[in-house]
Amino acid sequence: MADPVQASSSPSGPPGRPGDNVSRALGLFSAALGVPQVVAPGRVARLIGLKDDGRTRFWMRAVGVRELAAATGILTRRRPTGWVWSRVAGDTMDLALLRAGLGRKAVRPTRTVIATGAVLGVTAADAAESVRLTRREAVQTPSASTASQDGKAAGPMHARAAITVRRPRKEVYAFWHDFENMPQFMAHVESVQITGIRRSHWVATAPAGRRVEWDAEMTADEEAKLIAWRSLEGADVENSGTVRFLKAPGDQGTEIQLELHYAMPGGALGAAVAKLFGEEPSQQVRDDLRRFKQVMETGEVVLSDGSPEGTLAIRLARQRPAHPLESEPIGTKGGPS
Amino acid sequence: MRANVWSGRNTVQVENVPDPKIMNSRDAIVRITSTAICGSDLHLYDGYIPTMKRGDILGHEFMGEVVEVGKGVGSLTVGDRVVVPFPIACGSCNQCRRGLFSVCENSNPNARIAEKLMGHSTAGIFGYSHMLGGYAGGQAEYARVPFADVGPIKIESGLADEQVLFLSDIFPTGYMGAEMCDIKPGDVVAVWGAGPVAQFAIASAYLLGAERVIAIDRFEYRLQMAREKGGAETINYAETNVLEALREMTGGRGPDACIDAVGMEAHHHNPGLHAYDRVKQATRLETDRGHALRQAVIACRPGGTLSIIGVYGGLMDKFPIGALMNKGLTVRTGQCHVHRYLRPLLQRIEQGEIDPSFVVTHRLSLDDAPTGYETFKHKRDDCVKVVLKP
Ligand SMILES: NC(=O)c1ccc[n+]([C@@H]2O[C@H](COP(=O)([O-])OP(=O)(O)OC[C@H]3O[C@@H](n4cnc5c(N)ncnc54)[C@H](O)[C@@H]3O)[C@@H](O)[C@H]2O)c1
Ligand SMILES: [Zn+2]
Ligand SMILES: [Zn+2]
Numbered sequence: 001m002a003d004p005v006q007a008s009s010s011p012s013g014p015p016g017r018p019g020d021n022v023s024r025a026l027g028l029f030s031a032a033l034g035v036p037q038v039v040a041p042g043r044v045a046r047l048i049g050l051k052d053d054g055r056t057r058f059w060m061r062a063v064g065v066r067e068l069a070a071a072t073g074i075l076t077r078r079r080p081t082g083w084v085w086s087r088v089a090g091d092t093m094d095l096a097l098l099r100a101g102l103g104r105k106a107v108r109p110t111r112t113v114i115a116t117g118a119v120l121g122v123t124a125a126d127a128a129e130s131v132r133l134t135r136r137e138a139v140q141t142p143s144a145s146t147a148s149q150d151g152k153a154a155g156p157m158h159a160r161a162a163i164t165v166r167r168p169r170k171e172v173y174a175f176w177h178d179f180e181n182m183p184q185f186m187a188h189v190e191s192v193q194i195t196g197i198r199r200s201h202w203v204a205t206a207p208a209g210r211r212v213e214w215d216a217e218m219t220a221d222e223e224a225k226l227i228a229w230r231s232l233e234g235a236d237v238e239n240s241g242t243v244r245f246l247k248a249p250g251d252q253g254t255e256i257q258l259e260l261h262y263a264m265p266g267g268a269l270g271a272a273v274a275k276l277f278g279e280e281p282s283q284q285v286r287d288d289l290r291r292f293k294q295v296m297e298t299g300e301v302v303l304s305d306g307s308p309e310g311t312l313a314i315r316l317a318r319q320r321p322a323h324p325l326e327s328e329p330i331g332t333k334g335g336p337s
Numbered sequence: 338m339r340a341n342v343w344s345g346r347n348t349v350q351v352e353n354v355p356d357p358k359i360m361n362s363r364d365a366i367v368r369i370t371s372t373a374i375c376g377s378d379l380h381l382y383d384g385y386i387p388t389m390k391r392g393d394i395l396g397h398e399f400m401g402e403v404v405e406v407g408k409g410v411g412s413l414t415v416g417d418r419v420v421v422p423f424p425i426a427c428g429s430c431n432q433c434r435r436g437l438f439s440v441c442e443n444s445n446p447n448a449r450i451a452e453k454l455m456g457h458s459t460a461g462i463f464g465y466s467h468m469l470g471g472y473a474g475g476q477a478e479y480a481r482v483p484f485a486d487v488g489p490i491k492i493e494s495g496l497a498d499e500q501v502l503f504l505s506d507i508f509p510t511g512y513m514g515a516e517m518c519d520i521k522p523g524d525v526v527a528v529w530g531a532g533p534v535a536q537f538a539i540a541s542a543y544l545l546g547a548e549r550v551i552a553i554d555r556f557e558y559r560l561q562m563a564r565e566k567g568g569a570e571t572i573n574y575a576e577t578n579v580l581e582a583l584r585e586m587t588g589g590r591g592p593d594a595c596i597d598a599v600g601m602e603a604h605h606h607n608p609g610l611h612a613y614d615r616v617k618q619a620t621r622l623e624t625d626r627g628h629a630l631r632q633a634v635i636a637c638r639p640g641g642t643l644s645i646i647g648v649y650g651g652l653m654d655k656f657p658i659g660a661l662m663n664k665g666l667t668v669r670t671g672q673c674h675v676h677r678y679l680r681p682l683l684q685r686i687e688q689g690e691i692d693p694s695f696v697v698t699h700r701l702s703l704d705d706a707p708t709g710y711e712t713f714k715h716k717r718d719d720c721v722k723v724v725l726k727p
Contacts (some may be wrong), residue, residue, distance in 0.1 A: 068616070089572050156499045166431050207556030252431050287449055298427045299409065302483065304359045304461065306390070306471015307446045319447070322474070323340060324357040 012199035020127045027074030029122070030067045037064025049111025066090055103145055159260050159281035161291040165296045166253035169224045171243045172296060176227060176243055179216075185301065186238035187284065187310075200229075204237070212236035238263045256292070339727065340394045340477035341706040346384035349395060351704050357473060357698070358479035361407035365485030367419060371498040372399040372475050372703070374713050374723045375506060376532055376600065377648050381466065382710055385601060385624060388450060388468040388649055396476030397423035397463040398505040400498060403489075404479070410486045410631050419489035421482050422672045422675035422690040423506045425461040425472065428487035439672035444484065445470045454651070459672065476706055478727045490679040495689055499694035499724060501686060503537070508723075509678035511537025512544075515648040517669035518594035520545045527551045527583060527592035527636060528569070529629040531559035533722045534646060535598035539567035540691055542596075551586060553579055553629075555606060558719040566695045575606040583636045591638035599629035600647025617654055624651035634661050645670040703727040 022303050041060035042052045050056050165172055175181055179192045179200045189205045198218040208214045214235030220228035230240035239262035246255040291301050301310040306319040340354045357366055375398055380386050400420040403413050426433050433441050441460040442551040448458035450468045464474015494503050511534050518526055528535050531554035542550045546667035552563035553572045560571040572582045583592060600656040605611035614626040634657045637643055643666050685691055698721045701709045709723040
């Protein structure tokens with residue numbers, strides 16, 4: 001597959017760089033439009049050639065409120081992408097309203113046609129900015145807060161998470177050290193087979209039901225402290241991971257810090273699609289660790305009627321109703337066997 | 338089996354659903370003999386708790402007979418008679434070890450959803466939304482009980498269902514509400530609400546040594562129960578100015594501790610002010626109506642304690658943080674850590690210090706659950722507590 005590291009460094013640099021001025025401008029534009037629409041809807045209607053009646057004023061105000069919401073969202077959020085997309089949706093609505101206005105009550109059709117042209121232009125700008133932000137997020141979301149420190153990790157997706165497990169460090173380390181335990185708590189890992197002293201073979205599921213395999217090698221191993229591994233040449237998905245075990249304060253057991261790096265199959269687009277299905281990498285890793293904790297502290301992954309498979313991303317997004325299943329519990333990995 | 342399921346706002350219906358099965362090795366299946374409707378169920382019924390799904394079985398106050406145990410449950414055998422605590426707790430995480438069972442770190446498989454709303458997840462709860470686990474509830478003929486080696490308490494004495502059923506929730510909840518007040522000799526405790534939870538807060542405040550307890554509600558029949566069964570003094574907030582009355586009744590000091598046993602659907606007798614919060618709640622500009630809690634903050638003696646056991650779901654408007662801060666109030670809150678109260682409170686019942694069945698006003702069959710919800714919600718027919726018999 002294409003060199004994924006390349007993919008991560010190309011699109012528009014770190015957050016807060018010049019490209020973001022476009023979003024800001026669109027936000028300010030929303031504000032400039034929203035205020036008069038809310039305060040003086042009649043005057044705006046006349047300005048763009050629409051009949052100034054109660055119904056027009058109502059819609060004008062509604063549009064104004066929407067603009068103000070978009071402005072607040074774009075100007076105050078660290079990641080304004082959703083709000084910029086909301087402008088695209090709003091533009092489409094405006095175009096529909098103007099069309100209706102032309103048909104029904106345009107008192108000065110020329111003005112309305114000009115307004116329509118202007119909105120079309122704005123729509124194009126909104127759409128372009130939305131696409132730019134979405135692209136940037138697809139590549140950056142996971143790394144913005146979780147950039148790898150060593151810089152030579154495999155893959156553009158970085159995720160890290162931490163959890164505390166009420167067990168001695170040695171025991172937690174030993175359980176992790178046996179990679180064949182991974183499928184018990186890692187949602188995407190189907191099986192791991194130890195193939196040598198430091199080597200193992202992994203089979204995992206990828207988004208869209210694909211199945212990926214790779215051989216991995218342990219690159220660091222310090223008793224009760226740290227384990228690191230990475231995939232070898234020829235992996236379907238290039239990846240690496242590090243897990244650290246620290247003593248938690250008091251008698252609270254062990255703090256576990258997990259860091260994963262991987263090339264998302266399908267690159268940035270694959271990542272964006274996966275996110276739609278609840279597969280946000282850092283969330284995914286948090287859920288994996290939560291299951292790890294359940295296994296260590298209670299003996300197995302905890303199941304409920306709403307999530308009978310354990311914490312499956314798609315199931316978390318779309319829960320079953322909380323009543324017993326018709327059939328036997330799915331008995332997934334992690335469930336009772 | 339038959340089960341009472343949520344099917345949208347203000348609608349529950351009793352339906353046939355599959356029987357529960359063992360899913361984890363520490364599960365037990367309980368055949369339910371008695372189950373109750375709680376004020377917390379009303380928040381679900383009224384649609385104020387997010388992440389409910391049509392078909393969710395409701396109910397978190399239940400007891401019955403063990404009919405099946407998973408291979409990891411050593412402490413129970415088939416035939417045992419048990420009361421089940423409403424929060425689900427693993428017993429082995431750091432929070433459980435601290436006795437903070439309602440914030441167990443392992444019992445919510447949907448912790449991810451709760452984290453989005455609250456930063457961290459709390460314990461799973463039977464029949465209480467998908468954010469809190471997506472567990473089927475106990476208003477049914479049978480229920481699956483996870484971590485059955487940790488939660489359920491065996492009832493070996495010949496006490497009737499109604500005497501022990503409320504160990505599952507409202508007795509420990511009221512007790513914890515009073516315990517959090519850290520009651521000292523001479524203390525005056527004010528309790529907002531005279532519902533079933535409040536009735537147990539009142540009784541518990543006396544058990545813990547309060548000098549006087551004052552209950553506040555607008556339903557005269559509930560206030561009467563607080564006076565006659567609980568020995569409380571009462572204020573009807575629809576007729577009396579609560580703040581003035583409390584000041585007068587405490588020689589100007591204000592109550593030493595204030596318990597909120599009302600929660601997110603508080604009512605205001607001034608229709609305008611009530612409408613204000615209702616509209617904000619309906620449009621989701623706030624999720625919680627705060628009349629009772631705001632009043633408790635203002636009423637409380639400086640340096641006193643505010644104990645919140647009424648349930649809140651999200652955001653509240655116009656919260657008097659200035660009064661709270663400047664008066665130096667201590668705030669204690671939480672879903673009840675039921676597990677830690679089971680044994681001591683069962684003992685109090687066995688020793689005859691209290692008979693919790695005094696709150697029961699309605700006994701219905703499980704099939705009549707929809708009527709039970711309507712009667713309890715609208716406080717019709719002098720309803721205080723509804724027990725359903727599957
Ligand atoms: N913390 C916990 O673990 C826990 C457990 C069970 C119940 N609860 C909560 O306790 C609360 C009460 O439960 P319940 O079963 O008694 O319900 P309930 O509906 O029977 O009682 C609430 C009472 O509050 C009164 N009230 C409403 N507005 C008021 C106001 N402004 N001032 C004074 N009283 C007012 C009502 O008239 C009613 O009598 C609910 O919020 C419930 O969710 C919490
Ligand atoms: Zn309850
Ligand atoms: Zn626990």
